[in-house]
Amino acid sequence: MNALDYVKQFNGFLWNDFLMYVLLAVGIFYTIYLGFPQIRHFGLMFKYAFGPAFKRRKKRDKHAKQDEAHKVNSFQALATxxxxxxxxxxxxxxxxxxxxxxxxxxxxxWVSSLLGMGTIFSEATLAQKYREVKDGGVAGGPAYYISKGLKCHPLAVFFALAIILALGCVGNMVQANSISIAIVNSLGTGPDTMAYLPYLIGVALALLVGVVIMGGQKRITAIAELVVPFMALIYILGSLVVLFLYIGDVPHMFQSVVSEAFSTKAAAGGAAGTVMKYAIRYGVARGLFSNEAGMGSTPHAHAMAHVKDPAIQGFVAMAGVFVDTILICSSTAFVIMLTGAYQGTDLKSVAITQEAFSRAFGSGGVTFLAIALFFFAFTTIMGWYMFGEMNVRYLFGKYGVLPFRLIVCGCIFCGCIFAADLVWELADTFNGLMAIPNLIAIVCLAPQVRKMYTHFLQRLRSGEL
Incomplete structure (x- = not known):
């Protein structure tokens, strides 16, 4: 076997036989341990998540305005x-x-996202408790609550190194590659142009990302606050149009989702097991991988928020899972199911979604999806860069930031011009490796999470919040 085969084999064990079940178990644990907060306090998620976006700005003196300008509110952290x-x-x-x-x-x-809300609540709350303000910015995340809360510096260093490689370097190569492929496919240019187009895209994307990340946390959160609501809303609206076009098939679609979720029929294609078995395996995996609950990535964003109580940002983080999985992933799923793009075809991954939008809107649907894919991948690059930078600061201080920025821009260029299967597999490997120390920490620190949650509820009942 070559290197790619070994990495694939390792990833098969890491994800399919181990991490998927651990992530699901931690979600079940926190949901029960905290008393189903995602259901009991569903309204608080949206109050704390989206309230700051609509809050009127009160008049403040000059010094107060300057101080406020450097603070990240809960909505900006959520957008990031x-x-x-x-x-x-x-x-x-x-x-x-x-x-x-x-x-x-x-x-x-949907079930895995509901359980993931419990996990991500713990991550965001711990990130708030153990965050640090230094070098003119806020730093926090698993490396900080592992070293300060769990008091295990070697494990924190392992996490920091894993996430720098997983998201900042290898992960951003994968996202850049997706952007490059989407643009090339949507343009449909001739063979001569196709040869050098990825290089042009690589240079342009690396420069664009460089301009954004050179502005630091403030610029990234400001752009995320503007772009993320817009891109999410446009994509969801596009999917709602498809629902309207196929409105007669919607009841049957939901009936099929529920019936196949519990079907005991034998799986098709000679696969061993029932339809339900494969539905659980791939549905749970998709939910967990998409919303990143338990992975240790999004706590970095939630650590930046200035809130009155750590638990408030926990509710905000739960809203992020809802937006990612229940709204956006479901939008994709509805378009694919209603158009039947997944049936009787050899298409895979993004190509299936492209076919679905093409059936609904013609060639315009392919362009729409290419634009959506660009914004989805570009904003992911911004967020992942920031998470990587926080861990660079943890390991090397502010002196490691500029070299890291240059490395990220180089990785983005390389990701656009070639797609190595090994790079995609390594992204999964490092994602798994960074999740392990984070999961150890949030399970061991569970009593602290419940204490903060209980204290929050007491303050809420007393009218203090």
Missing amino acids: AVAAQVGTGNIGGVATAIATGGVGAIFWM
Whole structure:
């Protein structure tokens, strides 16, 4: 076997036989341990997540305005987290889940997202408690609550190194490659142009990302606050148009989702097991991979928020899972199921979604999806860069930031001009490796999470919040 085969084999064990079940178990644990907060306090998610976006700005003196300008509110932190969560997986990953696990996978994707809300609540709350303000910015995340809360510096260093490689370098190469492929396919240019177009895209994308990340946290959160709500809304509206066009098939679609989610029929194609087994496997995996609950990535964004209580940002983080999986992933799923793009075809991943939008809107649908894919992947690059930078600061201080920025821009250029299967597999490997220390930490620190949650509820009942 070559290197790619070994990495694939390792990833098969890491994800399919281990991490998927651990992530699901941690979600079940926190949901029960905290008393189903995602259901009991569903309204608080939206109050704390979207309230700051509509809050009127009160008149303040000059010094207060300057101080406020440097603070990140809970909505900006949410936008940055969703920027990282919503990526190519929301388009291609959902298609793969349906094609492999059947339409019943969507039901189990919803279940896993509901459980993931409990996990991500713990991550965001701990990130708030152990964050640090230094070098003119806020730093936080698993490396900080592992070293300060769990008091295990070697494990924190392992996490920091893994996430720098997983998201900042290898992961951003994958996202850049998706952008390059989407643009080339949508333009449909001749062979001569196709040869050098990826190089032009690579240079342009690396420069664009460089301009954004050189502005630091403030610029990234400002752009995320503007772009993320817009891109999410446009994509969801486009999917709603498809629902309207196929309105007569919608009841049957939901009936199929529920019936196949619990079907005991034998799986098609000679696969061992029932339809339900594969629906659970691929639905749960899609939900967990997409919203990143338990992975240790989004706590970095939630650490930046200035809130009155750590638990408030926990509710905001739960809203991020809702937006990513229940709204955006479901939008993709509905378009694919209603148009039947996953049936009787050899298409895979993003190509299935492209076919679905093409059936609904013609060639305009392919262009629409290419634009959506660009924004999804670009905002993911911004979010992942920021998460990587926080861990660079943790390991090397402010002196490691500029070299890291240059490396990220180089990785983005390389990702546009070639697509190595090994790079895609390594992204999964490092994602798994960074999740392990984070999961250890949030389970061991669970009593602290419940204490903060209980204290929040006491303050809420007393009218203090």
